[in-house]
Amino acid sequence: MKTDKLDCRYWNIKACTIPVGKVTIIPQYCKGGEDCDDCIRFCPEKVLMRGSEPNDRGFFPPVLVEGGQCTVCGRCQLYCGENAIFVQKVGERIVSEEEIALREEAKE
16 A cells, blocks of 8 residues: 655755743742752753752752753653643744754764
8 A cells, every 4th residue: 555655764854843942930839959850850951950049938949051942842841740840832943963963972
């Protein structure tokens, strides 16, 4: 049986896009610090780091890493037991050939 679908092996890498997300952190809900940091630990793009400013409850909410690019995977939101972090897709960006090469090199 023949299909009209193109084989995925032949896609054009120059047209490949990935989502770009906006991360919203609600500091007063966060319990970040030694006992948590799940949002930081499970982020595959490493766009979060522990903040240095405590919230009203004495915990240290995460902050965005400068230059980090959220891909809207939603893991931070999923693993946050306090509902203190949310992601929203705000657009898409084209993946550069250099970025792909760096990711492939990091896998090795």
